[in-house]
Every structure is written in structure tokens, then in C-alpha cells.
Amino acid sequence: MQALVIAAHGSHLNPDASAPTHAHADAIRETGTFDEVREAFWKEEPHFREVIRTLESEEVFVVPLFISEGYFTEEVIPRELRLDDWDPDLWDSDGTEASQATLEAGDVEKTIHYCGPVGTHDAMTDVIVRRAESVTGDPDVGEGVGLAVVGHGTGRNENSAKAIEYHAGRVREMDRFDEVRALFMDEEPEVDDVTDYFESEDVVVVPLFIADGYHTQEDIPEDMGLTDDYRTGWEVPAEVDGHRIWYAGAVGTESLLADVVLERAADAGADVGAALDRTRDRTDGASAAGD
Amino acid sequence: MSGSEDAVDALLAAVDEEGDVDFDGLRLARAADGYALETPTLDRTGLSEDEARAALADVPAFVANWCFWDRVGGEGTARRAFLRWCERAPTEDAAAGGDEGDALPVPERHAALRDGIERTWGQLHVTARLADGDAPAGERVYDLRHVDDAGTPLDDLDRHEEPREAREIATDDERGRYRPLKTAPTLVSGWAFAGLSGNDLVATVERFYPATVANWHRERRGDLDVDHWIETAERQTGIYDVVDDLPREAVDWMAEACCVDSQCLRRREWEYEEGDDLPVDGGDGAFPCREPCSLVIAAARKWAVLEHEETHTWEFELTRSEKNQLEALVDAVAEGRVDEIREADVNDGANRYRARYLRAKRVDEDGNLCGVEEPVETD
Numbered sequence: 306m307q308a309l310v311i312a313a314h315g316s317h318l319n320p321d322a323s324a325p326t327h328a329h330a331d332a333i334r335e336t337g338t339f340d341e342v343r344e345a346f347w348k349e350e351p352h353f354r355e356v357i358r359t360l361e362s363e364e365v366f367v368v369p370l371f372i373s374e375g376y377f378t379e380e381v382i383p384r385e386l387r388l389d390d391w392d393p394d395l396w397d398s399d400g401t402e403a404s405q406a407t408l409e410a411g412d413v414e415k416t417i418h419y420c421g422p423v424g425t426h427d428a429m430t431d432v433i434v435r436r437a438e439s440v441t442g443d444p445d446v447g448e449g450v451g452l453a454v455v456g457h458g459t460g461r462n463e464n465s466a467k468a469i470e471y472h473a474g475r476v477r478e479m480d481r482f483d484e485v486r487a488l489f490m491d492e493e494p495e496v497d498d499v500t501d502y503f504e505s506e507d508v509v510v511v512p513l514f515i516a517d518g519y520h521t522q523e524d525i526p527e528d529m530g531l532t533d534d535y536r537t538g539w540e541v542p543a544e545v546d547g548h549r550i551w552y553a554g555a556v557g558t559e560s561l562l563a564d565v566v567l568e569r570a571a572d573a574g575a576d577v578g579a580a581l582d583r584t585r586d587r588t589d590g591a592s593a594a595g596d
Numbered sequence: 597m598s599g600s601e602d603a604v605d606a607l608l609a610a611v612d613e614e615g616d617v618d619f620d621g622l623r624l625a626r627a628a629d630g631y632a633l634e635t636p637t638l639d640r641t642g643l644s645e646d647e648a649r650a651a652l653a654d655v656p657a658f659v660a661n662w663c664f665w666d667r668v669g670g671e672g673t674a675r676r677a678f679l680r681w682c683e684r685a686p687t688e689d690a691a692a693g694g695d696e697g698d699a700l701p702v703p704e705r706h707a708a709l710r711d712g713i714e715r716t717w718g719q720l721h722v723t724a725r726l727a728d729g730d731a732p733a734g735e736r737v738y739d740l741r742h743v744d745d746a747g748t749p750l751d752d753l754d755r756h757e758e759p760r761e762a763r764e765i766a767t768d769d770e771r772g773r774y775r776p777l778k779t780a781p782t783l784v785s786g787w788a789f790a791g792l793s794g795n796d797l798v799a800t801v802e803r804f805y806p807a808t809v810a811n812w813h814r815e816r817r818g819d820l821d822v823d824h825w826i827e828t829a830e831r832q833t834g835i836y837d838v839v840d841d842l843p844r845e846a847v848d849w850m851a852e853a854c855c856v857d858s859q860c861l862r863r864r865e866w867e868y869e870e871g872d873d874l875p876v877d878g879g880d881g882a883f884p885c886r887e888p889c890s891l892v893i894a895a896a897r898k899w900a901v902l903e904h905e906e907t908h909t910w911e912f913e914l915t916r917s918e919k920n921q922l923e924a925l926v927d928a929v930a931e932g933r934v935d936e937i938r939e940a941d942v943n944d945g946a947n948r949y950r951a952r953y954l955r956a957k958r959v960d961e962d963g964n965l966c967g968v969e970e971p972v973e974t975d
Contacts, residue, residue, distance in 0.1 A: 316776070317891060317894060318776070320767050327760075331760060334760075347890065348890050349776065350777075350778045350806040350807065351806035352807075352890055355806070355807035355810065355811065358807065358810045358814070361670065361673055380833060381834075412821055
């Protein structure tokens with residue numbers, strides 16, 4: 306038997322924080338790929354600490370639903386899962402290359418495959434592009450359009466910006482959008498000045514966040530000038546300084562992210578069979594713009 | 597009994613292929629001189645296959661019971677133990693004790709399952725019953741609803757089918773406020789899951805009360821791994837690194853504030869540390885709490901910071917009734933009683949008009965009680 310655990314942050318204050326985690330877990334459950342699928346959280350239940358013991362499977366694939374390699378993926382999750390022999394060096398990564406490490410947990414007799422976060426997987430680039438397609442309603446979006454990939458950014462963890470720049474670079478290499486930029490909330494170049502960084506009239510803005518919340522639904526829309534008050538909402542697209550800003554909301558709510566979770570588990574040796582094809586079929590056209 | 601011949605076939609096949617059966621008071625063995633069958637009221641040996649079939653036909657409850665649990669499988673799992681607990685079957689866990697006194701032998705259990713055997717798990721009410729119609733021999737199904745709805749017909753409740761729907765029911769309390777603590781005693785009522793399979797019952801309970809079945813099962817087997825306060829606190833890093841600064845007595849107050857039955861249905865098994873118990877009662881919940889949860893850790897961080905403040909002497913002029921009223925206000929908020937206080941009940945110190953009057957009289961425009969900003973100067 307094989308089990309999948311999707312490890313996410315969650316929230317004590319806002320149920321929307323865990324909504325994407327549950328949605329992706331439900332989508333993967335429906336494929337029947339894993340005998341068991343569990344969501345686990347830092348701030349909700351089941352906690353990371355107690356999730357593994359709820360499983361009957363001997364083989365467990367843990368995929369962190371986080372954007373970057375850092376404090377949570379390298380320290381908190383392994384500690385709380387009791388992966389006693391964990392060492393970040395096992396991922397052998399410079400910040401965006403983590404694949405998986407095979408370990409044992411201290412409280413159960415199971416094999417734990419601890420995977421890198423979804424945010425740094427190559428397939429995440431496709432999710433960003435899909436997000437641009439769904440928010441514009443144009444499956445061929447790109448020509449004459451600029452794309453901004455937006456991250457939190459923080460002085461504390463350089464990997465946070467690396468993940469954003471990594472995907473911006475990969476989208477740029479596709480040669481699909483006229484311009485591609487990595488922008489940040491807390492460091493230069495800042496998302497507040499989004500229109501300064503693009504010549505294209507149309508700019509798609511995709512925040513690389515797991516869930517919609519304070520940052521993606523309050524901070525960023527106001528900082529970019531989409532609205533004076535987030536509570537009154539904003540247009541998609543919104544006119545700002547002569548540009549049309551297509552604001553996508555958190556990339557983590559895109560249903561295609563379920564595929565990235567599966568890709569992570571498959572890279573770690575999970576037998577995912579035809580599930581990736583099936584979720585791709587299911588998610589085609591299933592994404593709603595502006596959600 | 598429907599499927600009884602199939603059930604006997606399955607049982608004989610199991611004995612032939614996998615060896616003797618010894619389960620819940622039914623023993624069936626195959627020896628050189630034929631089958632040997634034993635139940636609490638029956639002991640026969642040297643049976644031919646036809647004789648064995650006839651004898652088994654006389655104990656259909658035992659045969660059906662074996663068939664059902666053979667299909668459940670999962671020897672040693674929490675899932676199986678929980679399903680057995682649901683119908684008051686004797687435990688299969690060596691170290692388990694406690695509620696064995698109400699275990700039912702097979703004939704009584706099967707009879708009781710026709711009417712439904714009821715159990716309470718936190719605020720969940722579970723009814724185990726025999727499936728109707730042409731279900732396989734001994735098949736159980738399970739109804740799940742809120743304890744407050746135990747006497748309400750299923751048809752009068754909002755019906756749900758999929759275990760995942762429990763997640764939505766458990767998200768908000770009756771006032772629409774988010775429930776970050778799943779084991780808070782604030783689960784809404786008015787819903788029902790009817791006719792769940794055993795696997796779906798466990799999956800649904802897992803959505804309402806995550807990990808409770810697993811930890812309950814560990815406790816019954818005598819291997820619940822409790823992490824006491826100080827171990828859990830010292831493990832924390834980042835912004836929670838400070839929680840192990842919380843003074844010993846503050847941990848007592850914290851447990852009294854957060855970890856009692858009125859606030860959480862888990863039974864606290866963690867103490868300050870091994871050999872140093874907290875004076876607060878851990879509660880009577882069915883399922884154990886094996887370490888301080890993330891809500892307690894988050895609150896402890898706040899208290900760890902607040903407990904660094906020094907006390908001061910303040911001078912306020914209040915009437916005796918005003919002092920009493922402040923105490924009543926603290927008590928009403930702490931007990932979650934504010935919404936119950938009637939609009940015109942001015943005898944209650946926590947009444948809104950009383951509170952507004954006190955504020956108008958004793959709190960200045962900057963929010964200072966009696967206009968006092970600074971403590972009394974002391975040497």
C-alpha cells in the first residue's frame with residue numbers, strides 16, 4: 306500500500322488557507338492512485354505530528370504544499386514528522402533542486418519519502434502559464450502580453466526569491482510572452498511598481514502563493530492600484546497607468562497544481578500509473594478565471 | 597438469513613485453505629476425523645462436511661459475524677479496533693482494558709445490531725446496525741449524527757453521503773465562526789450520514805476529529821507516546837522558540853484556560869513533565885490528547901511574552917459594585933456567556949447596557965480606566 310500526505314501550513318484564523326490543500330487532495334483521491342491520501346498541517350488538524358500514524362500504508366510520500374525550500378520544508382516539517390535522520394543536505398539542492406529523501410519516522414514502522422516542495426518543481430511553470438490562460442480566458446495567451454510572477458520575497462531566506470526567479474526564467478525560455486518579470490512584495494523589484502517594469506499594454510500577474518489570503522487578496526491588489534479598498538473588489542482586467550492588469554490570484558488554487566503534487570510523488574518513486582493523464586483530462590477547461 | 601449458505605461456504609473454505617478458525621467464540625477446525633465445531637453452547641467433533649454445514653446453519657450469527665470481520669480485515673489496525681468498539685465487540689488489543697465490561701458476546705451482539713448499537717465519540721453519535729436486504733452475511737452499516745440529534749429520525753436531518761462532506765460541517769460553529777480546533781465542543785448539529793460502510797465511517801470520523809482514532813488505539817494498546825509540555829515547548833523554533841520561557845504556574849493556568857472539557861473534548865494526558873503533573877483535571881473525553889496542540893503553542897507564545905511584564909501597583913477609584921462588575925465581565929467572556937445575557941437584564945454585570953454605563957462613567961476618551969495612565973510611584 307502507498308499513501309500520499311500533502312503537508313501544508315493551514316491557519317488558525319481563516320479556513321480559506323487550507324481550501325486549496327483539500328481541493329487538490331480530493332482530486333488526487335478521485336484518481337485512486339494512492340490507497341490513502343491525507344492532508345496535514347502546521348496550524349490545523351491533523352497536525353504534521355500525528356498524520357503518519359493515521360495511515361495503514363507502509364510506503365508514505367510526503368509532498369510539502371509550500372512555494373520554496375526553507376524553514377518549513379527543511380526544519381519544521383521533518384522535525385514534526387519525526388524524520389530523525391533528516392538533514393537538508395539529503396536534498397542536495399541549492400534552493401530549487403530538491404527532489405526527495407527516503408527516511409524513517411520515529412513513531413511508526415514505515416518508509417517515508419520526503420519530497421521537495423511543489424513550488425520548485427518544473428511542472429509548476431506549467432501551472433503558472435495555465436493560470437495566465439485561465440485568468441485571460443485565452444488558451445494561447447502570450448503574444449503582446451507581459452507576465453509577472455510575484456513572490457513574497459524576504460531577506461531571511463534567499464530561496465524564497467530563487468523559486469520565483471527560477472520559474473520566471475523558465476517561462477521566459479518558452480518565448481511565449483513578450484516580457485516576463487519576477488516581482489516581490491518585500492524586496493526589489495516590487496510589485497507595487499508593476500507597470501514600470503512592462504512595456505506591454507496587457508500584463509498578467511500571477512502570485513506564487515499556495516492559498517488566497519491577506520497577501521493575495523488584500524495587500525497585492527491594493528499595492529498594485531487595482532483597487533483602493535480590497536473589500537470592494539477589483540476588475541479583471543483592471544486599468545492601471547495605461548496598462549490592463551490581469552490579476553490571477555494565488556497560483557495554488559489552480560486545479561493543475563494537483564498534478565505537480567503527483568509529479569513530486571512520482572519522482573520519489575510512487576506508482577502514479579495513468580493518474581497524471583487523468584487529472585490533466587479532468588482539469589482541462591475546469592479552471593475558472595478570477596477565482 | 598440471506599446469504600447464509602454463501603457464508604458457510606466461505607467459512608469452510610477458509611478452514612480448508614488457511615487453517616483453523618478461532619474468532620469471537622467460534623472455533624472451527626479440521627482434524628483427521630472431520631470438522632470440530634465449538635461455540636459457547638456447542639461442542640461437536642468428527643463432523644462430516646454435510647454435518648458441519650448443518651451444525652453451522654444452527655449458529656448463523658457466529659458464521660455471519662466471522663464473515664463480516666473477515667471482510668473488514670486490517671488485523672491490528674486502529675480502523676478495525678474502532679469498528680469493533682462501535683458494536684461493543686470484545687477488543688483484540690492485548691493491553692486494552694477499561695470498557696471490556698460492556699463487551700457483548702456474538703448472539704447478543706447480533707440481536708442488538710438489529711436494533712442498532714449506539715456509541716458516543718466526542719460530539720458524534722454512531723449507530724452500528726446490520727445492513728438490510730441482500731447485503732453479504734453479517735454486513736454492518738453505520739449511521740453518524742450529532743449527539744444532540746441522537747433521538748431525531750435520520751429523515752429529519754440534512755443527509756450527507758461522502759466522508760469529505762464532514763469537513764464542511766466541521767468548519768464553522770453555529771454562529772458561522774471558524775473552528776480551528778476540531779475537538780472543540782462546538783460542532784453544529786442537524787446533519788446525518790446514514791448507512792456508511794465501515795471504511796467510510798472511519799474516514800468520516802477522521803474528518804470530524806483527525807487522528808483521534810489512531811491515538812485512542814495506541815492508548816488501548818498501551819503505547820500512546822505522550823509528549824509533555826516541556827518536551828514540546830523545547831522542540832519549538834522560530835517565533836515559537838520563546839514558549840519554553842513560560843513559568844511553571846503559567847502552564848497550569850494555560851491548561852485551565854484551554855485544555856478542559858468545556859473547551860476541548862480531548863482528554864489531556866500530557867503533564868508539565870514526567871512525574872510533575874498539572875493540578876488541572878485532564879477531562880473525561882473518549883480520546884486522548886498526547887501533546888500540546890498548535891493552538892496551545894500559539895497561545896503560549898502570547899503568554900510567554902506577556903509573562904515577561906512586571907506587575908505594578910495601580911490606583912483606581914471604584915465602588916464595590918463596579919469592582920464586582922469588572923469581575924463579572926471577565927467571567928462572562930471567559931465562559932462564552934456574553935451572547936446569552938438578555939438585553940434588559942441589568943442585574944447581570946456583563947449586560948451590555950451595564951458595560952456601556954461603566955465605560956461612560958469610568959473610562960476616559962483614551963480608553964484608560966478611571967483616567968489612570970501610569971502606575972503609582974513607589975520607592
